[in-house]
Amino acid sequence: MxxxxxxxxxxxxxxxxxxxxxxxxxxxxxxxVVKGGFCPFCPGNEHTTPPEIFAYREPGTEPxxxxxxxxxxxxxxxxxxxxxxxxxxxxxMFDKMAGIGTHEVIIENPDHMTTxxxxxxxxxxGVLSAYRERIRTLAEDPRFKYVLIFKNMGxxxxxxxxxxxxxxxxxxxxxxxxxxxxxxxxxYYNWKERCVFxxxxxxxxxxxxxxxxxxxxxxxxxxxxxxSPFEVxxxxxxxxxxxxxxxxxxxxxLAEIFRETLQRLEKSLGKAPYNFILHIAPIGESGLxxxxxxxxxxxxxxxxxxxxxxxxxxxxxxxxxxxxxxxxEVEL
Amino acid sequence: MxxxxxxxxxxxxxxxxxxxxxxxxxxxxxxxVVKGGFCPFCPGNEHTTPPEIFAYREPGTEPxxxxxxxxxxxxxxxxxxxxxxxxxxxxxMFDKMAGIGTHEVIIENPDHMTTxxxxxxxxxxGVLSAYRERIRTLAEDPRFKYVLIFKNMGxxxxxxxxxxxxxxxxxxxxxxxxxxxxxxxxxYYNWKERCVFxxxxxxxxxxxxxxxxxxxxxxxxxxxxxxSPFEVxxxxxxxxxxxxxxxxxxxxxLAEIFRETLQRLEKSLGKAPYNFILHIAPIGESGLxxxxxxxxxxxxxxxxxxxxxxxxxxxxxxxxxxxxxxxxEVEL
Numbered sequence: 305m306x307x308x309x310x311x312x313x314x315x316x317x318x319x320x321x322x323x324x325x326x327x328x329x330x331x332x333x334x335x336x337v338v339k340g341g342f343c344p345f346c347p348g349n350e351h352t353t354p355p356e357i358f359a360y361r362e363p364g365t366e367p368x369x370x371x372x373x374x375x376x377x378x379x380x381x382x383x384x385x386x387x388x389x390x391x392x393x394x395x396x397m398f399d400k401m402a403g404i405g406t407h408e409v410i411i412e413n414p415d416h417m418t419t420x421x422x423x424x425x426x427x428x429x430g431v432l433s434a435y436r437e438r439i440r441t442l443a444e445d446p447r448f449k450y451v452l453i454f455k456n457m458g459x460x461x462x463x464x465x466x467x468x469x470x471x472x473x474x475x476x477x478x479x480x481x482x483x484x485x486x487x488x489x490x491x492y493y494n495w496k497e498r499c500v501f502x503x504x505x506x507x508x509x510x511x512x513x514x515x516x517x518x519x520x521x522x523x524x525x526x527x528x529x530x531x532s533p534f535e536v537x538x539x540x541x542x543x544x545x546x547x548x549x550x551x552x553x554x555x556x557x558l559a560e561i562f563r564e565t566l567q568r569l570e571k572s573l574g575k576a577p578y579n580f581i582l583h584i585a586p587i588g589e590s591g592l593x594x595x596x597x598x599x600x601x602x603x604x605x606x607x608x609x610x611x612x613x614x615x616x617x618x619x620x621x622x623x624x625x626x627x628x629x630x631x632x633e634v635e636l
Numbered sequence: 637m638x639x640x641x642x643x644x645x646x647x648x649x650x651x652x653x654x655x656x657x658x659x660x661x662x663x664x665x666x667x668x669v670v671k672g673g674f675c676p677f678c679p680g681n682e683h684t685t686p687p688e689i690f691a692y693r694e695p696g697t698e699p700x701x702x703x704x705x706x707x708x709x710x711x712x713x714x715x716x717x718x719x720x721x722x723x724x725x726x727x728x729m730f731d732k733m734a735g736i737g738t739h740e741v742i743i744e745n746p747d748h749m750t751t752x753x754x755x756x757x758x759x760x761x762g763v764l765s766a767y768r769e770r771i772r773t774l775a776e777d778p779r780f781k782y783v784l785i786f787k788n789m790g791x792x793x794x795x796x797x798x799x800x801x802x803x804x805x806x807x808x809x810x811x812x813x814x815x816x817x818x819x820x821x822x823x824y825y826n827w828k829e830r831c832v833f834x835x836x837x838x839x840x841x842x843x844x845x846x847x848x849x850x851x852x853x854x855x856x857x858x859x860x861x862x863x864s865p866f867e868v869x870x871x872x873x874x875x876x877x878x879x880x881x882x883x884x885x886x887x888x889x890l891a892e893i894f895r896e897t898l899q900r901l902e903k904s905l906g907k908a909p910y911n912f913i914l915h916i917a918p919i920g921e922s923g924l925x926x927x928x929x930x931x932x933x934x935x936x937x938x939x940x941x942x943x944x945x946x947x948x949x950x951x952x953x954x955x956x957x958x959x960x961x962x963x964x965e966v967e968l
Contacts, residue, residue, distance in 0.1 A: 305717065305720070305734055306716055306717060307733070307734065307735050308732060308733045308735050309730065309732045310730070312730055312731070315812070317809065319715050319735055321715060321735075382638075383638060383943070384638055385638060388637070395860075396843070397644055397836065398641065398642070398839075398860045398861070399641070399644070400640060400642065401639070401640045402637055402640070403637060403639050403640050403651055403652075403653075452946050452947055454943055454945070454946050455942055456941045456942045461939070461941060461942070462939045462940075471942065471943070473943060475947070477640070479649070479946070479947030479948055479949055480648060480649065480947065480949055481948030481949075484948070500729075503729055504729065507728045507729055507730075511728070528730045579941060579942040581942055581945055581946035600945075602945060607792070607793070607794045609786075609793060609794025609795075610788045610803065610911040611786055611803070611805060613911050613934060614784050614786050614811070614913035614914075615805075615807070615811030615812065615813055615814065616812035616813030616814075616816070617811055617812055617813075619715045
């Protein structure tokens with residue numbers, strides 16, 4: 305019997321086709337094959353990207369030369385442009401403004417073949433720390449209201465270059481989906497005086513059926529109402545609304561559970577394309593009692609088709625309980 | 637300079653990358669090639685589908701035999717099942733209910749090679765009339781709150797069979813996106829005492845820059861804030877909130893503008909995959925002064941990637957003014 309399930313944060317319904325119960329081998333997975341060729345993100349080609357705005361590099365090396373372990377540059381084909389004013393205006397009944405923002409690329413490591421599943425743990429910690437540094441820096445620009453950090457892994461997930469990288473977009477408005485999350489979690493908080501994410505973590509750790517992995521400070525779960533088969537969220541057990549509130553020492557534990565989760569996904573699904581997104585409170589709204597930052601990882605196994613476009617809700621052929629069990633039990 | 641544009645109905649922002657201005661040949665279009673092979677939707681194979689629930693057929697022919705010009709059957713792999721009760725219940729803090737609903741397939745015509753771009757106009761009228769008949773019938777079942785009609789054309793748009801067909805899902809709840817549209821247009825109506833869609837049609841017909849085609853009763857436009865390049869909406873000029881309120885005689889004019897729009901898209905983009913969705917008021921809420929039914933056609937030219945998943949808004953590399961001009965001027 306199919307089930308309709310409601311996400312407790314924004315109230316989004318999904319259809320879980322429980323009786324289909326698709327397991328990893330039931331999906332046609334477009335495995336990504338590294339093609340090689342010229343790569344602007346490889347060491348020695350630093351001059352082919354826009355100049356770097358942040359890097360971790362060996363002492364004594366110059367910007368835009370080799371010697372880096374992580375490098376942040378502006379996107380060569382940015383969706384938004386960091387110069388100018390918002391210039392809000394109407395066109396009759398319509399509203400528009402200039403596409404002000406910043407669009408950055410985080411080149412996660414120098415090696416073309418290294419991804420977030422086989423990167424040394426220090427490298428993963430570096431990536432997570434770079435996210436924090438960029439958020440802190442951009443929070444100082446009054447034009448930005450939100451920093452969206454995400455990764456497109458694989459062509460079908462939207463990556464146009466194969467060298468492993470994440471992206472960051474600084475936005476002049478708080479995006480719609482983030483507003484829905486904020487409103488939903490605030491509504492819950494006003495009613496219960498508790499954070500909906502904290503409640504969810506508590507219930508998941510009791511029920512255990514949707515837990516993929518936990519360590520002292522973090523938990524990886526398949527959410528109750530996932531849009532995508534094998535969707536996994538990683539959340540801190542401690543309540544923080546902003547990613548950069550996390551104590552310095554916690555990034556290693558985050559890197560460990562994050563890398564292992566990606567490894568479990570890769571072992572289960574092959575090199576399936578995926579997206580992940582860092583969900584955080586807007587700039588300037590730190591210390592919110594009702595919001596809880598987290599990562600959402602969405603493997604790209606199903607298509608967005610007419611039904612999803614028309615309804616805004618998703619058909620998911622894999623119950624999260626099955627996905628979590630599979631991910632827990634797969635041998636690494 | 638990129639532009640941020642806001643949809644006037646639900647307030648959804650999109651980024652229009654005006655300076656990229658992608659034209660049809662800039663997209664990598666996965667043209668659909670008809671592969672043939674056994675087809676359960678072809679005449680003679682009626683017994684391989686679930687039994688028909690509606691058909692237009694020659695007088696004297698039996699159900700589930702050849703002789704039909706259009707046939708509606710239950711989906712063999714339904715997302716929702718029409719038996720049982722909703723059985724709403726909790727699982728701790730989470731909410732779920734049984735996946736009650738109906739999932740039907742409208743086989744648009746008997747010929748495997750005929751699509752909505754080359755179907756005779758009477759055939760297109762038949763498809764549009766069948767939508768109306770199914771809506772009317774399902775409106776009588778008190779378990780359903782909404783009927784969602786859509787088409788996935790091409791594999792990348794979610795079609796698993798190539799014989800041209802549309803789908804219908806009858807739902808026990810009004811889907812999220814429809815609620816957003818209803819709330820948005822009601823908000824506008826409460827403020828202006830006018831329908832936002834009527835206002836939009838009026839402005840588009842004055843400005844003309846985003847009009848693809850119009851006839852006496854309908855208009856095809858590229859909306860001001862489209863999610864997808866070459867997105868086209870078809871709207872009745874007269875205000876109706878429900879599709880089945882349309883006078884009998886108007887379906888031919890609708891079929892004409894709809895088929896021509898699909899032809900213009902195909903001429904411009906090749907046989908690019910697309911989705912279309914019929915947007916209507918919920919069952920039992922007919923005659924709404926603030927809502928206006930319409931079709932939304934979305935070619936599948938870009939990917940939903942991390943940014944879209946995280947923000948809920950879209951990056952569109954083709955300004956709708958460019959798309960409309962292209963579609964208007966392409967030779968049929």
